Amino acid sequence: MFLQQLINGLTLGSVYALIALGYSMVYGILELINFAHGEIYMLGAYFGIIFFGLFTAIGLTAFSLPLALALTFVLSIMFCASYGFTIEKIAYKPLRNAPRLSPLISAIGVSIFLQNFVMLTQGATDKVFPPLFGTAGFRFLSVQMTYLQLSIIVVSVILMVCLRFFVRKTRMGKAMRAVAQDKVMASLVGINIDTVISVTFLIGSGLAAIAGLMVAMYYGLVNYFIGYVAGIKAFTAAVLGGIGSIRGAMLGGILLGLVESLGGSYISSEYKDAYAFILLIIVLLVKPGGLFGKAELEKV
Amino acid sequence: MKRTLLFLMLISLISIGCQKKQDVIKIGIAGPMTGDQAKMGMDFKNGVSLAVEEWNSQGGVLGKKIEIVVSDDQHDPKQAVSVANKMVNDGVVGVIGHFNSSCSIPASDVYNRAGIPLITPGSTNPQLTEKGYKDVFRVCGRDDQQGRIAALFVIQQLKLKNVAVLHDKTTYGQGLADEFKKFLDGKVNVVYYGSIVQGDKDFKTVLTTVGNKDPELVFFGGIYPEAGLLVKQARELSLNAKFMSGDGTIDPKFIEIAGAAQAEGTFLTFSPDPKNMPSAKGFIENYQSRFGEIGPYSIYAYDAANILLSAIRKANTTEGNTLTDTIHMMEFDIALGKIRFDKKGDVTESPYVIWITKNGKFEEYWKP
Numbered sequence: 001m002f003l004q005q006l007i008n009g010l011t012l013g014s015v016y017a018l019i020a021l022g023y024s025m026v027y028g029i030l031e032l033i034n035f036a037h038g039e040i041y042m043l044g045a046y047f048g049i050i051f052f053g054l055f056t057a058i059g060l061t062a063f064s065l066p067l068a069l070a071l072t073f074v075l076s077i078m079f080c081a082s083y084g085f086t087i088e089k090i091a092y093k094p095l096r097n098a099p100r101l102s103p104l105i106s107a108i109g110v111s112i113f114l115q116n117f118v119m120l121t122q123g124a125t126d127k128v129f130p131p132l133f134g135t136a137g138f139r140f141l142s143v144q145m146t147y148l149q150l151s152i153i154v155v156s157v158i159l160m161v162c163l164r165f166f167v168r169k170t171r172m173g174k175a176m177r178a179v180a181q182d183k184v185m186a187s188l189v190g191i192n193i194d195t196v197i198s199v200t201f202l203i204g205s206g207l208a209a210i211a212g213l214m215v216a217m218y219y220g221l222v223n224y225f226i227g228y229v230a231g232i233k234a235f236t237a238a239v240l241g242g243i244g245s246i247r248g249a250m251l252g253g254i255l256l257g258l259v260e261s262l263g264g265s266y267i268s269s270e271y272k273d274a275y276a277f278i279l280l281i282i283v284l285l286v287k288p289g290g291l292f293g294k295a296e297l298e299k300v
Numbered sequence: 301m302k303r304t305l306l307f308l309m310l311i312s313l314i315s316i317g318c319q320k321k322q323d324v325i326k327i328g329i330a331g332p333m334t335g336d337q338a339k340m341g342m343d344f345k346n347g348v349s350l351a352v353e354e355w356n357s358q359g360g361v362l363g364k365k366i367e368i369v370v371s372d373d374q375h376d377p378k379q380a381v382s383v384a385n386k387m388v389n390d391g392v393v394g395v396i397g398h399f400n401s402s403c404s405i406p407a408s409d410v411y412n413r414a415g416i417p418l419i420t421p422g423s424t425n426p427q428l429t430e431k432g433y434k435d436v437f438r439v440c441g442r443d444d445q446q447g448r449i450a451a452l453f454v455i456q457q458l459k460l461k462n463v464a465v466l467h468d469k470t471t472y473g474q475g476l477a478d479e480f481k482k483f484l485d486g487k488v489n490v491v492y493y494g495s496i497v498q499g500d501k502d503f504k505t506v507l508t509t510v511g512n513k514d515p516e517l518v519f520f521g522g523i524y525p526e527a528g529l530l531v532k533q534a535r536e537l538s539l540n541a542k543f544m545s546g547d548g549t550i551d552p553k554f555i556e557i558a559g560a561a562q563a564e565g566t567f568l569t570f571s572p573d574p575k576n577m578p579s580a581k582g583f584i585e586n587y588q589s590r591f592g593e594i595g596p597y598s599i600y601a602y603d604a605a606n607i608l609l610s611a612i613r614k615a616n617t618t619e620g621n622t623l624t625d626t627i628h629m630m631e632f633d634i635a636l637g638k639i640r641f642d643k644k645g646d647v648t649e650s651p652y653v654i655w656i657t658k659n660g661k662f663e664e665y666w667k668p
Contacts, residue, residue, distance in 0.1 A: 001512050004537070008504040124334035126525055131559045135536045144538045219501045221529060221557055223336055229499070264505035270469075270495050272505065 003143045005265045006258065011149045011218075013257020014156035017250045018211035019234035020241070021163065022204030024249035027238070028180045029200050031100065035107040036087055038231020039114035040080050040205045044212025045222040046118060047076040049127050056130070065132070076213050077206045084205025085198055093194075111231075118224040126223045129216045152214050159207060160250050167246060172199060180244070233276070240280050242290025251291065255279075324367040325360070325618060327352070327608060328387040329601075330380065330397035330407065331422075333372035336499070336525050339553060339595065340399045344421060345370055346591045347601030348396050351609065354586075361612050373407070375400045384410035392416065393618035396604045399597070401425030402471040408436050415620035417627060419608055421600030424547065425475045429644040435624040437645040439600045439607070439636070441652055443472070446546055446569045447479025449652040452668055453567065454517060455487050457654075458542070464492035464515035466506070466530070468522035473498075476546045477521030491515050496526060503533050511539040523548040528557025535562040542567065550596045550655060550662055560660040568655045573664050574599045574635065583635040603634040 019041050026034045055061050055068040091110050095103040137146035167173035178186040179196045187193050215230075216222045237256045241248025256276050263275035283291060329348050331341035345368075352366045360366050369392055371383035380403035387395060388410060394417045398404035404423035411418045412433045419437040420428065426442050454460050463484070467477035474495070481490055491513040496503055507530070510518060518534065518541050520527055527549040534543070544567040555563045574580040574594070583602055587594055607627065612618055615626040631640050640648045656665035 001508060004508045005505060008502075008508060011504075012502055119334070124336075124338045126336050126553065126557070128553070128556045131532075134559060134561060135532070137536060137538075139538075144536070146536050149536075215501075219529060220532065220559075221501060221525060225335075226501070261505045265509050268494070269506040269509065273497070 001265070002262075003141060005261050007143050007145055007149070009258035009261030010254065011152050011257070012261060013254035014153050015211050015215055015230075015253075016234050016237045016256050017253025018156050018159065018207050019230055020237040020249040020253045021160070021246065022208050023235055023238040024241070024243055024246060025176075025200050025204050028244035028246075029176065029197060030092070030096075030103070032092060032103045033107065033235070033243075034092075034204075035104070035231065036091075036110035036114060037204065037208060038227035038229075038234065039111050039118075040084055040227070041208040041212040041215075041230055041234075042118065042222075042224065042227030043083055043114065044076050044080045044209030045129075045216035045226065046122060046127070046212075047079045047209070048072055048213035048216050049129050049222060051075045052130070069132075073210065073213060077209045080205045080209030080212075081202045084201040084208075088197060088201045093197075111227075115224055115227065122224065124224065126221050129220045129222060131220055132217065148214075148218050152218060155210070155214065159210065163203070163207075164246060166203075172196070176200060236276060236280055239290055240283055242293030245290070245292040248290055248292030255291075323364055325362065325364045325612070326367045326369050326390060326392045327605065328369045328371060328390070328392035328395035328397065330371040330373050330383055330387065330395055330403075331399040332375040333370065335374050337375050337399065337523060339551060340422065340597060341372065343595030343598045344397060344399065344601040346587070346595070347421070347598040347603075348605040350583075350587055350590060351602045351605035355609050361609050362616065362618070366609065371397075373398060373400075373403045375403060377402050377406050380404070380407040381410060383407075388414040388416065393612065393620075394419065394608045394623065396421060396601060396608065398423055400470065400472060401428060401475065404428050405431075405471065408433055411435065417608065417611075417620065417624050419604040419627075421604045422547075422597045423472070425471050426479075427471070427475070429646050434628070434645070435620065437604075437607070437627060437641055439604050439639075439647060440547075440597075441571060442646060443476045443546070444479045446652050447476055447481075448483045449654065449668065450480050450519065450544060450546070450567075450569045451483030451485070451488075453569075453654050453666060454484065454519075454544070456668070457666055458517065460488055460516045460542075462489045462491045462513070462515045463517045463519055464510045464513060464541070465490055465494075466492075466510070466518065466520045466522075467495050468498045468520075468526055469495045470498060470522070472548060473521035473523070475521070476548075477519065480519050480521070496522075496530075498522070498526060500526070501529060503530050504537060507534050507537055507539055510534075511537055511541075515541050517542040517544055520545045520549070522546075524551045524554035525557060528554045528563070531558040531566060532562050544568070547571070547596065552593075555657060555660050563657045563660070566657040567665070568657070568662065569652050570596065570655050570662075571636075572651060572653050572667075573655075576664070577635070577637060579633075579637045580635040599635050603632075603636050603639075606634050607632050 022037045051072045061068040091106045092103050175191045175196050237252040238249045241252025259275050259279050264272040331344040333341040373380035384407040399422040401423040404420050417435045421439050424443045426444050465477050467473040492510050527545050547570045550568045550570045611626045615622045642648050654666040655662050
């Protein structure tokens, strides 16, 4: 049972981690908590359902399921990334030199707008993602796992490794780290800050889109307010790991998933959500910067 | 002086506004019109609209046309109280509604204070009619009757030894689960009793714990979105116990969410199929041609509206007290058959039966 709960927690945690990355990256660079990020995740799930439905309607799914799925992923990522990009340009950029509270309130506004926009255009009822793989899975060492669950964990890990490589080894990654450390200095050495910020939003939104789409496939149920709960959880994960740190967001997310699932099974499932926040309070009391907050020099 | 004048002008304006509306009779509909339970709210609205259209085409009631005021309680008790107050201020003469017991119960305080009758087509928690309000009526059955039938079925028909009980912590869900557990009465072991959170999507943690106790059946007190996810995730964890739930789960969306293969064989407690009732034939034809497939509560909403309107006709007034007394005295000949209300406002007979999910459809399965 322990192993099974570990896997349940790991699946949940990988999704939290993917969303938490978006919060952390934006915070690292702009010191802005992008409350609209949860909504991008929700949009990812909706775009997934819309495009997959479209491909099914034109017969592409019947022709080749992997192709249809791949295209669905690519299109969802592109649409969500462009949403993220546009939101930054419209709602945050004009406020870059305003007091810190202004962009935060703007972010909450965007979040409320997107929720209602989706509710009005897509309807308030639950949307169901067609079950593609049923309950197909395998058994390994008394652990029952579906293929979808396995792919969520694998895809998340691959994405996180890629992101870490991107931030540490590439030119753009270096620029991001520079902007995170000091915007003025970075611009003095010739880094285009606007481009760096846009790239951050594009990557963060793309990751949220993947998380949203995978969750839509896994649970099969999507509605316009899933972004709210997921956003709060992911934000908690980001703070837990030390907001602004990429490694912190990854580990914070996975830790959160594990605590929820193990606490839920060994103490009581009724207070599942409470454990995550109790852990958060303890960590913040002991280490106010989060697990990887201040100690980590590389801050993006 | 100026202020008084202005105030008077305002008052007169408002009263002119009211007077203009006096040539219609307003009835309220309340339920979850948006959110994850919006489907149930829609069924209410469609059922009541059909009844009102039929009455209006015959000239309305008391010589006036009937108008519907639709309110969305978002299955939130706070919102329910607020829309209840709003409808009372709007001057409705009676309310058909609230789907969730957790909404109907607090809202009934508001209607009771205003002295207007509330007829619920879907709130099954016993507390609603146990509060001693004489102007609260219920067209559907009660959870204690429903829990009893479910327990009876598990004991007599399935003859099981170990069951697990889950609920969603709502008044309806927990009420139903508790009644089920009570009527098992030590004849069946309850190996696990616990709750989940309404609106949550991941239940694998609790299901893994449940699976470890090896129950032969999992009973869930709650509504279809969570029920669908529970069944689906249980099967993914190869927890192959039978699944049973109440009337809140009997919705096509349940099968869609769980997947037809996973939902197969799920038992549900619900009232008998209207399709087998001769009295409901006309209703079914009209409803289907107007709105498409019948929802589980459409017929109750339709009947609730008919009860209210026939009582208005009989009482020859829309005054709340007289209207309430009239509903208590009358016998109604409606789509569900002939019904009467007892002192508490419950229907005198409410036959629950067991349904089963078969080939992606619900059908009647067993009656005691």
